[in-house]
Amino acid sequence: MNRNPKARERRNEAVTADLTAVVVAVTGGEPRVLTLDGTAGELERLPSGPFELRHRTLEQGLRSWVESQTRQTLGYVEQLYTFGDRDRHVPTAATGAARVLSIGYVALVREPRQSAAEGVAWRDWYRYFPWEDWRHGRPPVLDAIEGWLRAWVEGASGATERRQRAERVAVNFAIDGGTWNEDRVLERYELAYGAGLVAEAYADGAVVGQGPPRGVGGEPMAGDHRRILATAIARLRGKIKYRPVVFELLPPTFTLLQLQQTVEALAGLGLHKPNFRRLVEQQGLVEDTGAMTLGTGGRPARLVRFRREALLERPAPGLRVRATRAAGPRGS
Amino acid sequence: MNRNPKARERRNEAVTADLTAVVVAVTGGEPRVLTLDGTAGELERLPSGPFELRHRTLEQGLRSWVESQTRQTLGYVEQLYTFGDRDRHVPTAATGAARVLSIGYVALVREPRQSAAEGVAWRDWYRYFPWEDWRHGRPPVLDAIEGWLRAWVEGASGATERRQRAERVAVNFAIDGGTWNEDRVLERYELAYGAGLVAEAYADGAVVGQGPPRGVGGEPMAGDHRRILATAIARLRGKIKYRPVVFELLPPTFTLLQLQQTVEALAGLGLHKPNFRRLVEQQGLVEDTGAMTLGTGGRPARLVRFRREALLERPAPGLRVRATRAAGPRGS
DNA sequence: CGTTGTAATACTCATAGAGAGCATAAGGGT
């Protein structure tokens, strides 16, 4: 736009790549994400740091930042998405006017160790997305959200835009005949952002005015970290259906109930117990260890382990979950 | 955290981001990708260019590069993956020793216009992945590939590594009891790379020695472009199952056979015609236009169009395809 | 030691969806 050719040396076209990690664990049936406390009234954030020359690969850089910031070593790691919209970035002192890309990753770890380091916390991920937890039926926040979104649809500037907004809302939030699809976490977050439901939209200046009542939009995070978290949840919810990634979150041996609760935690859905076991068994995803659990308050359960051969037998070994009628959605 | 601030000026840590596009169309039932001819005996390449300050967003930058290099405007665009492994990049004069990230995108367009510009060509994507086309049954190249991979497995340095190699081969190439999964395009390419089946592995210096006979490893591309193409194919093959993306490749009205052939082209599978129609109909993905085709050599077909309401009714509106026994895989 | 609570596990039933194959219809061309 207004640059002189001299100023266009290669390094001026260069950008900084920020590596950001969503580190996930499921403890006691609750999905958790590793966060850093915002210093001095600042927002909570994900572990992150710039990609530097000393890093052999992007993934190595990510592992190194997470370890140095949280003392947590990572197992399974998967790249999510690279964000680079200019609008979404408010320049800070650290970045100056330079261009920053955020490369998001999701990592899965077993149980978090004892207590995390100073300033590091494992937080329930539904803290940031209260509308995503349908394990005990439709979450009550959705009433307020629905109202807000309806008003947003009405506030469209023309008939065409109103129709588009109405369709987006219906498709993603299971309103007016739409069906709840647990995978659309990112689409819902983006919609919430555009509709001014989440605090980040105001912080970025994308939306002006008065936000919704406290609690409705979920807890905000620094920068675009909540967007990256949404991407991670969406990816995981989709992936458990055709790849056996859940097992990365479980100890080497576990019970079928633990497995089910882990899936439920990720998917945010309640599942039918007998059918879930049947699915797992017939897919051949687990095998018996011979051992049993003791003293869990009920009948002892078999301890099973992941069966690697399932990878060979099934083209898409995963857990195609669908909610029970009671605990789940289907139709608004 | 523990770094000398002085030694770490920001621009020293900066990288260049290359935007690379896989532009896909299906013409006459064949899947095509937009490529640039390699100048002077160089390899074929995908349209690409660096992310610059003038670009408002990554996607804008990509669209702008593709248009300027090929005169093709893009419709549907989706980000794929960001590649940044040091090992995979041989520094060129242009990049110097600097760090380069490649951000891959896939774009879908209707039919390519008349003839493409000078040096630009639409090429069958199976040119680069001959083993991925199972539309007429198991492709014959797989015999040679299987042999090569078996030798690679045997060439492992220890028992553990041999077992790992054998499992990867079985899972991805439907050998020894594995099942062919059309979605694993990238995994197969990575395996082929590691096993020295593709020319890029030698160019990068990742593998040394003698490659397989001509034709077995598919046509190579510049840099990591073939890897990006593999990622694109994999993404599309997965996505048609739960999102109605095929329609981005078809004209506004089309016949069910055109739809089927488009899906077959992408998935690389032959499908059972009656069952495919039943699937499409019952999913409510299309609606009648009233018009019919003429003079196609057989009985005239109904012309249909995509039905947007399907987005609302189905949680995952797509075409879960599975090969027929004749034209397809299942078990090696 | 029986009762109660909590899980684990086993079974049944009905139905929707997928895989396969066959039959018929409606054009064009010879």
Add this chain to the structure above:
DNA sequence: ACCCTTATGCTCTCTATGAGTATTACAACG
């Protein structure tokens, strides 16, 4: 009229899935 080609309709079977119900096995409590 006959053949070739593609479109479209229908049947049959089996598996997978959603929803319930019943039974078993431990722990804790009185």
